[in-house]
Amino acid sequence: MVKYVRQLQFLLFLLPILAIYSLFTIYPLIKSFFLSFTNFDGYTEAYDFIGLKNYVRIFSDDAITSAISYTLFFTFGKALLVTLLAIPLAMILDQKFLTRNIHRAIFFFPSIPSGLLLAYIWGFILAPIGSGVLNSVLSELFNIGPQPWLSAPLLAKLSTIVVATWAITGWHAVLYLAFLQSIPKDYYEAASIDGANRLQQIRFITFPLLAPAMTVSVMLLLTGGLKVFEIPFALTKGGPGYETYSITQVIVLRGISETQYGLASAMSIVFFLIVLAIAIFQVTVMQRREQGIQ
Amino acid sequence: MKKTFEKRLWILDIIMLPAGLIAFFPFYLIIVNTFKTMQDAARSPMALPSKWIFKNYIQVFEETSILQSFWNSFIITVCSVVLIVLIGAMAAYPVVFNANRLTRFAMLYLLAGFMIPFQATLIPLFQLMSDLHLIDKISGLIILYTSGSVFVFFLMTGYMKSIPRELPEAAVIDGCSVWGIFWRIIFPLLKPITITSIIFQTMWIWNDFLAPMLFLNSSSKSTLVLQIYKAKGEFTVDWPMFMTLTVITLVPIFIFFIIMQKHIVKGIAAGAVKG
Numbered sequence: 113m114v115k116y117v118r119q120l121q122f123l124l125f126l127l128p129i130l131a132i133y134s135l136f137t138i139y140p141l142i143k144s145f146f147l148s149f150t151n152f153d154g155y156t157e158a159y160d161f162i163g164l165k166n167y168v169r170i171f172s173d174d175a176i177t178s179a180i181s182y183t184l185f186f187t188f189g190k191a192l193l194v195t196l197l198a199i200p201l202a203m204i205l206d207q208k209f210l211t212r213n214i215h216r217a218i219f220f221f222p223s224i225p226s227g228l229l230l231a232y233i234w235g236f237i238l239a240p241i242g243s244g245v246l247n248s249v250l251s252e253l254f255n256i257g258p259q260p261w262l263s264a265p266l267l268a269k270l271s272t273i274v275v276a277t278w279a280i281t282g283w284h285a286v287l288y289l290a291f292l293q294s295i296p297k298d299y300y301e302a303a304s305i306d307g308a309n310r311l312q313q314i315r316f317i318t319f320p321l322l323a324p325a326m327t328v329s330v331m332l333l334l335t336g337g338l339k340v341f342e343i344p345f346a347l348t349k350g351g352p353g354y355e356t357y358s359i360t361q362v363i364v365l366r367g368i369s370e371t372q373y374g375l376a377s378a379m380s381i382v383f384f385l386i387v388l389a390i391a392i393f394q395v396t397v398m399q400r401r402e403q404g405i406q
Numbered sequence: 407m408k409k410t411f412e413k414r415l416w417i418l419d420i421i422m423l424p425a426g427l428i429a430f431f432p433f434y435l436i437i438v439n440t441f442k443t444m445q446d447a448a449r450s451p452m453a454l455p456s457k458w459i460f461k462n463y464i465q466v467f468e469e470t471s472i473l474q475s476f477w478n479s480f481i482i483t484v485c486s487v488v489l490i491v492l493i494g495a496m497a498a499y500p501v502v503f504n505a506n507r508l509t510r511f512a513m514l515y516l517l518a519g520f521m522i523p524f525q526a527t528l529i530p531l532f533q534l535m536s537d538l539h540l541i542d543k544i545s546g547l548i549i550l551y552t553s554g555s556v557f558v559f560f561l562m563t564g565y566m567k568s569i570p571r572e573l574p575e576a577a578v579i580d581g582c583s584v585w586g587i588f589w590r591i592i593f594p595l596l597k598p599i600t601i602t603s604i605i606f607q608t609m610w611i612w613n614d615f616l617a618p619m620l621f622l623n624s625s626s627k628s629t630l631v632l633q634i635y636k637a638k639g640e641f642t643v644d645w646p647m648f649m650t651l652t653v654i655t656l657v658p659i660f661i662f663f664i665i666m667q668k669h670i671v672k673g674i675a676a677g678a679v680k681g
Binding site for chain 1: 415416418419421422423425426429430431432433435436439451452493494496497499500501504508509512515516518519521522523524525526527528529530531532533534549550552553555556559583584585588609612613614615616620631634635638645648649652655656659660662663667670671674675
């Protein structure tokens with residue numbers, strides 16, 4: 113009897129999380145799945161099952177196809193750029209130079225404020241008109257006319273990637289820095305006694321030992337990238353056309369603004385599957401890579 | 407040997423200086439323009455003000471409800487974070503110290519939550535919130551954010567495994583209740599991971615834009631981020647005014663950064679090395 117009372121008490125500790133998680137995460141996910149097969153519009157109580165029609169419509173809806181391709185482009189572009197910059201930055205910030213601490217703070221700080229705020233700040237720099245900061249610099253230094261940083265399709269996509277990279281590189285550099293600092297100094301001493309130069313040391317000691325950090329960092333970059341919303345929304349409002357619509361923005365647009373609940377739900381389920389597939393693929397590949405290196 | 411070493415480090419200072427200036431430039435730009443008139447800012451956005459003015463700051467406090475928004479953000483963040491940490495830590499306790507089929511199932515069930523993006527649940531969530539009359543309510547947003555406790559739950563379980571089992575076992579022999587063991591023994595030992603959890607949840611909730619945009623309508627309930635979003639529409643012409651609002655909202659974040667910097671870095675490191 114006493115045992116059951118104890119078990120029941122333990123159960124009470126789990127109850128709040130199970131309740132809130134079931135209500136606000138699991139139930140809506142199941143309902144998304146269910147709604148994705150209907151033509152529910154959020155108002156009329158009566159709705160019909162329309163099979164896979166919503167899923168088919170995804171591929172003929174320009175906003176949606178554009179959002180999927182932009183979100184993937186943004187995610188991989190940002191992940192690549194951040195990884196290429198964060199590793200050398202971490203290596204530099206690991207050295208003992210005079211302004212090291214100031215530089216650590218400067219590069220890290222942009223990861224603290226809201227993405228919306230950062231994107232608005234960059235809006236002044238990238239303003240496509242002649243008085244935009246970047247354009248006025250270019251015209252003064254190189255006599256280049258104003259560039260449509262946020263209004264030409266490819267430039268707008270690249271601009272959002274650059275801003276996102278600026279914001280998060282320092283954060284990932286700190287992550288790599290943590291791993292660099294856990295590498296025993298003896299390894300380098302032993303290698304330099306064996307006659308390995310600095311580049312060889314980086315190639316054969318630093319890089320292999322950073323592999324686990326890379327797995328974590330890339331995973332965070334990919335899952336975070338797929339959920340992108342604020343930076344393109346604040347910089348370009350999704351434009352020009354649908355060129356920088358994120359998946360999140362299109363779910364909000366089709367679902368909540370236009371109350372096409374069925375279509376938006378199908379989009380949500382496709383998004384969930386993309387996130388799942390990329391996360392599983394990335395972790396499997398990179399863990400195999402870690403084992404291959406060691 | 408020593409000399410070449412020092413020389414190389416000087417080179418790093420020289421290399422990093424322009425890189426640091428570029429990285430900091432966006433912040434310089436907005437700060438400097440808050441002290442200019444509209445004409446001055448439009449004519450030479452990068453230069454120092456031709457005449458330093460402070461009226462933008464006064465005007466922001468007079469013309470916007472920034473203090474109200476600050477207060478809303480504060481209440482939402484504090485309440486959500488407290489609930490998240492308590493609920494997350496409580497749930498980890500039976501999973502670690504009373505493992506059985508039920509708690510193992512609960513853990514797997516919660517693990518699935520990591521893979522589910524908020525966006526995939528958005529449409530039914532919006533309906534659910536309106537059915538529960540939680541739209542345009544600060545309490546509604548707080549309840550919604552507490553689902554973030556799943557993440558804290560996993561941080562807590564990981565950390566709790568390092569607590570020796572003898573501690574709660576000895577307390578049981580002394581006649582301490584399940585409830586008492588948690589609050590008197592386990593919870594105080596969780597301090598480091600509690601700090602990490604508080605920092606990351608605070609940053610996430612304070613900075614969130616999507617949920618306030620969808621679930622708060624009336625301007626008296628705006629969070630700071632939402633206020634910035636709305637002001638962008640109002641002050642399209644008055645750049646210095648908008649930048650001033652932005653700079654003011656950056657001040658609490660900056661203070662938070664200065665105070666918490668060490669803990670934030672430690673948190674990133676701990677999370678990464680474990681993962």
